[in-house]
Amino acid sequence: MTLFIQLLLAVGIQMPTLPYQANALEPVVSAQTINFHYGKHLKGYVETLNKLIAGTEMEGKSIEQIVKAAPDGAILNNAGQVLNHTLYFKQFMSPTVNNKPSGRIAELINREFGSFDNFQENFEQACTSLFGSGWAWLSQNQDGKLVITKEANAGNPLRYGLNPLLGIDVWEHSYYLDYQNRRADHVKAMWSIINWPVVEGRLN
Numbered sequence: 001m002t003l004f005i006q007l008l009l010a011v012g013i014q015m016p017t018l019p020y021q022a023n024a025l026e027p028v029v030s031a032q033t034i035n036f037h038y039g040k041h042l043k044g045y046v047e048t049l050n051k052l053i054a055g056t057e058m059e060g061k062s063i064e065q066i067v068k069a070a071p072d073g074a075i076l077n078n079a080g081q082v083l084n085h086t087l088y089f090k091q092f093m094s095p096t097v098n099n100k101p102s103g104r105i106a107e108l109i110n111r112e113f114g115s116f117d118n119f120q121e122n123f124e125q126a127c128t129s130l131f132g133s134g135w136a137w138l139s140q141n142q143d144g145k146l147v148i149t150k151e152a153n154a155g156n157p158l159r160y161g162l163n164p165l166l167g168i169d170v171w172e173h174s175y176y177l178d179y180q181n182r183r184a185d186h187v188k189a190m191w192s193i194i195n196w197p198v199v200e201g202r203l204n
Contacts, residue, residue, distance in 0.1 A: 012054075013053075020092065022035055024093075024094050028190065036177065045082050046082055048074075049082055052074055058075060058079075063079060064158060085169070091199055101194075101199070103197075105199055108140075113146075126148050129150070131152075133170065135150070137157050138164075139157040140162065140165060140203060144204065147162065
């Protein structure tokens with residue numbers, strides 16, 4: 001076993017680094033929510049996943065490889081949430097008034113949904129109509145087209161050959177401290193903090 005592989009196995013799956021301060025997304029997402037959601041929930045998934053994969057064929061693989069290959073069960077549940085939250089936390093920036101995409105991602109949204117307003121309506125519907133806990137995703141399929149999907153619990157479009165671009169967490173822990181049971185209000189507020197250049201950078 002090479003030194004590189006030994007170091008890789010020792011490091012394991014790591015917490016993503018937030019590209020902003022905990023209070024940078026206020027008032028859309030409070031520092032208190034970030035501290036719980038990122039600092040406790042995501043940390044818990046990372047720690048549990050590392051324990052679960054230790055000594056298995058999943059040890060040493062990337063989080064994407066684990067999500068693609070793991071069978072249903074505890075490893076997939078925790079790996080899915082690590083990947084989901086990594087994409088989620090890195091797609092935000094400080095709130096911006098009338099925040100809209102531009103460039104290639106805007107062109108693709110307009111092509112597939114007719115307009116950004118139509119896309120917003122469809123995406124919000126996916127978020128608010130998902131029963132229970134889970135995620136709504138904007139993804140790119142193998143033909144390069146954009147699609148919206150709903151994923152229960154820790155689901156990620158990567159499992160179905162899609163390229164996840166933008167995900168909104170509708171587990172209650174992502175919004176309850178700030179919005180209580182008002183999921184729709186939470187979803188509408190999120191548009192002002194989407195970092196569209198980051199989303200565009202995920203395109204194939």
